Amino acid sequence: MQKFVIMGPPGCGKGTQAKKLCKRFDLTHLSVGDIFRWNIQSHTKLAAKVKRIIDAGHLVGDDIVDEVIRRRLDEHDWNFGFVLDGFPRNLSQANFLLESYNVDKVVVLETPDDVVMERALARRVCGDCGVDFNLIYHRPADPNVCDVCGGKLLARTDDTEVALRKRLADYHGQTEAAVTKFDQKGLTIHIDGTKPIEAVFAEVCGELKLAVM
Ligand SMILES: [Zn+2]
Numbered sequence: 001m002q003k004f005v006i007m008g009p010p011g012c013g014k015g016t017q018a019k020k021l022c023k024r025f026d027l028t029h030l031s032v033g034d035i036f037r038w039n040i041q042s043h044t045k046l047a048a049k050v051k052r053i054i055d056a057g058h059l060v061g062d063d064i065v066d067e068v069i070r071r072r073l074d075e076h077d078w079n080f081g082f083v084l085d086g087f088p089r090n091l092s093q094a095n096f097l098l099e100s101y102n103v104d105k106v107v108v109l110e111t112p113d114d115v116v117m118e119r120a121l122a123r124r125v126c127g128d129c130g131v132d133f134n135l136i137y138h139r140p141a142d143p144n145v146c147d148v149c150g151g152k153l154l155a156r157t158d159d160t161e162v163a164l165r166k167r168l169a170d171y172h173g174q175t176e177a178a179v180t181k182f183d184q185k186g187l188t189i190h191i192d193g194t195k196p197i198e199a200v201f202a203e204v205c206g207e208l209k210l211a212v213m
Pocket of ligand 1 (some may be wrong): 128129131150187
């Protein structure tokens with residue numbers, strides 16, 4: 001069983017890499033963002049609280065997030081292991097994770113702020129079918145229209161420049177302390193996240209000693 005965590009600033013490509021790892025190696029992708037989005041679409045009580053926090057460009061409190069992670073991991077649907085994406089976001093959450101689960105490796109995708117800004121502001125999602133595009137890396141034929149269904153493309157609500165700068169400040173002010181903690185435990189693998197997706201993936205697999213087939 002493999003228990004991995006993938007970390008890095010918003011827009012470093014950790015969601016993409018987590019999905020590729022899970023598909024290739026039969027691991028379960030535990031995306032904190034997806035779990036919260038499911039709650040929002042399902043109009044849960046938790047969602048209303050969380051939505052107010054995220055829309056203001058802030059991060060959600062540790063007590064809420066730890067509980068969500070614990071509940072999700074308690075489902076035990078991760079026979080071959082998991083890739084945790086979007087958690088931990090600070091030292092307290094990192095300590096919770098280290099005390100509760102034996103993490104095998106933590107992959108950190110290093111991406112400078114200017115690259116993060118450029119990538120993230122180019123992200124679009126189809127309002128109808130939910131397919132993701134990027135005006136730099138995965139261009140639709142028309143920047144406003146979904147290639148798949150013809151729906152209208154929207155910027156994500158958390159991708160405005162002001163909100164993004166706040167999230168980057170939170171990353172440097174809070175999440176890097178969690179990375180340092182994992183460094184001290186000898187768990188981290190630092191990878192250059194600015195390279196093309198396939199190059200980053202090959203490096204991640206190599207470092208995790210997973211054969212690239
Ligand atoms: Zn669409």
